Every structure is written in structure tokens, then in C-alpha cells.
Amino acid sequence: MIFVVIPAYNEEKNIGRVVRGLIQYGYANIVVIDDGSCDKTGEEARIAGAVVLHHTINRGQGAALQTGDDYILLRGASVAVHFDADGQFDAADIAPAIKLLQEKQLDVVLGSRFLDNRSRIPFFKKFVVFPVGRLINFFLTGLKLSDVHNGFRILSRHALEQIHITQDGMAHNSEIIAQIKKKNLKFAEQPVLVYYYEYGQGIGGGLKILRDWILAKLIK
Amino acid sequence: MLAIQLILIALFALIVLKTVFRFRAGDLNWKELIFWLIFWLAAMVIVISPDSTFYLANKLGIGRGADLIVYVALVLLFIMVFGLTVKLEKMNRDITKLTRKNTLNNEEKK
Numbered sequence: 001m002i003f004v005v006i007p008a009y010n011e012e013k014n015i016g017r018v019v020r021g022l023i024q025y026g027y028a029n030i031v032v033i034d035d036g037s038c039d040k041t042g043e044e045a046r047i048a049g050a051v052v053l054h055h056t057i058n059r060g061q062g063a064a065l066q067t068g069d070d071y072i073l074l075r076g077a078s079v080a081v082h083f084d085a086d087g088q089f090d091a092a093d094i095a096p097a098i099k100l101l102q103e104k105q106l107d108v109v110l111g112s113r114f115l116d117n118r119s120r121i122p123f124f125k126k127f128v129v130f131p132v133g134r135l136i137n138f139f140l141t142g143l144k145l146s147d148v149h150n151g152f153r154i155l156s157r158h159a160l161e162q163i164h165i166t167q168d169g170m171a172h173n174s175e176i177i178a179q180i181k182k183k184n185l186k187f188a189e190q191p192v193l194v195y196y197y198e199y200g201q202g203i204g205g206g207l208k209i210l211r212d213w214i215l216a217k218l219i220k
Numbered sequence: 221m222l223a224i225q226l227i228l229i230a231l232f233a234l235i236v237l238k239t240v241f242r243f244r245a246g247d248l249n250w251k252e253l254i255f256w257l258i259f260w261l262a263a264m265v266i267v268i269s270p271d272s273t274f275y276l277a278n279k280l281g282i283g284r285g286a287d288l289i290v291y292v293a294l295v296l297l298f299i300m301v302f303g304l305t306v307k308l309e310k311m312n313r314d315i316t317k318l319t320r321k322n323t324l325n326n327e328e329k330k
Contacts, residue, residue, distance in 0.1 A: 063316045
């Protein structure tokens with residue numbers, strides 16, 4: 001069974017459209033984790049046809065993803081799709097990625113904006129933010145990837161059981177990559193389309209990720 | 221005695237009292253009580269006789285006793301802030317675990 005996991009925080013404007021889009025593509029098991037939103041994110045998602053889990057208080061995207069992963073493991077998921085709530089991904093990219101996962105018997109397929117040129121990436125991001133991000137990611141995780149912090153992922157059940165996100169915030173992205181490497185999971189990258197509505201995390205967000213990561217290393 | 225000395229000693233005495241009350245209320249354990257009592261009593265000694273730090277400062281190659289105090293205080297503060305940051309992070313993780321458990325429990329009851 002394929003489950004789509006969507007962490008959502010105050011996305012009432014987008015979440016309905018995202019869920020309906022996924023249903024149109026034939027994905028019936030959609031789990032939205034309403035991460036303590038103060039708007040109608042949960043309601044919109046339920047009306048659109050998703051199962052909605054509620055975090056009583058906001059815990060961050062990483063925390064919400066792990067809650068979704070725990071839930072679908074209990075529900076007997078064989079494949080998990082991590083998807084964003086803001087509508088920046090295209091549901092059409094899921095099927096080829098799952099096909100790749102199953103044909104090559106991989107554990108993880110990671111979305112990448114750079115393997116084809118469908119995504120219109122802002123200039124500064126493409127030539128300054130991402131190269132720096134890639135380099136830092138490589139130092140932190142030891143895996144060389146064409147993209148950083150892309151929320152599009154396909155995970156096998158084995159990967160779901162192996163990966164455990166402890167980074168509540170945005171550093172979960174690097175954490176997942178580090179665990180892929182550490183647990184020797186087989187992975188590949190797959191081109192995905194990313195729509196740019198807003199700029200995203202910016203450099204401050206990137207610094208926060210780095211801080212979270214260093215802190216986590218110190219705690220262990 | 222200088223006015224600043226009197227003010228500081230009065231302040232430290234109040235803090236010592238407060239520490240004892242906190243211990244009685246059960247907010248501090250034995251070890252913490254002793255650590256803080258020694259800490260504040262030492263602070264009082266330094267205030268009463270600032271020259272007492274001069275000897276140690278000289279041994280360490282620091283010119284003035286007051287400088288030694290500032291350095292030690294800074295280092296202590298950094299250590300404490302670091303400890304607090306780590307503690308907060310752990311607390312955050314525990315809160316997430318609780319939130320997740322609560323979410324999944326609610327889902328099972330449905």
C-alpha cells in the first residue's frame with residue numbers, strides 16, 4: 001500500500017488543492033499531519049479526502065513527518081511518499097519515482113530539482129545558496145547529491161523502519177540523508193518539478209539548520 | 221567599607237537566604253545547595269577583600285584580581301548557557317515525543 005505523508009502548518013490555502021491533486025492521480029491513502037496550525041488546515045485536508053492527524057502544538061516539519069511515518073507503519077504501508085503541503089511539487093512525479101524504487105529495488109528515491117531543467121529556480125538560489133548548501137550537506141552527511149533539502153522522497157517499508165527523524169525543524173532533511181548513508185540504504189535521485197511561489201527558507205533558515213545539526217551532535 | 225561593598229554583600233546575603241529557601245521547598249538538591257552556598261560565600265569574601273584574588277591572579281599571569289574574576293565569570297556563564305541550551309533541546313525532543321504519542325493515541329481511539 002502506498003501512503004502519501006504531508007506535514008502541514010498553516011496551509012489552509014494550499015492543502016485542499018494538494019490533496020485533491022494527489023487523489024486525481026489515484027493516491028487514495030493520504031495522511032496530512034496538521035502540525036498545530038491555527039487556521040483551518042486540518043479541516044480543509046479532511047474535506048479534500050485525507051486522513052488528518054493533529055499535533056496539539058506546533059513541533060516542526062521534521063516532527064510532523066516522523067509522526068506520519070509512525071502512523072503509516074502501523075497501517076501497513078509498503079511505500080511512503082513524502083510530499084509538501086504548499087503545492088510546490090507535482091503529483092505526476094510520484095509514479096515514475098515509485099517505479100524506479102520498485103524496479104531497482106531501492107530503499108529511497110530522492111527528488112532533485114537539478115537533474116532536468118523543468119524547475120525555474122531563482123538565480124541567487126541556483127548559483128549561490130544551493131552550491132553552498134550542497135557542500136555543507138556533503139560535509140555533514142557524506143553523501144554527494146545533486147540537490148539539497150528537497151522534501152520529495154519515496155521510501156520503502158524497510159527505509160521507513162530504519163530512518164528515525166529526531167530533528168524537529170528543517171534539519172531533518174540532512175538527517176534523513178545522513179541515515180541513508182549510515183544504514184546503507186540503497187537510493188537514487190529522480191528529477192522532480194518544483195514550482196517557486198515564494199522564496200523559501202533563505203539564508204537565515206539555512207543557518208538555523210546548521211545550528212540544529214551542531215546542537216544535535218553535541219547532545220549525542 | 222565602600223558603599224558598593226555593602227550593597228553587594230546585602231544582595232549576596234539575600235541570594236543565600238533565597239537559596240536556602242529554595243532547598244527547603246525541594247527545588248534544589250543537596251549538591252546544588254552546597255555548590256551555590258560556596259559560590260556566594262566566595263563572592264562575599266572577594267567583595268570584602270578584593271585583594272584576596274590578587275595572589276591567584278598573579279600566579280596565573282593575570283595582572284589584576286578584578287580581571288581574574290571577570291574571566292572566571294565569563295567562562296562559568298558560557299558553560300551554564302551551553303548546559304541550558306542542551307537541556308532545552310532535550311526538553312524539546314521530549315515534548316515532540318509526547319505530542320506524537322498523544323496524536324497517535326487519539327487516532328487509535330477513533
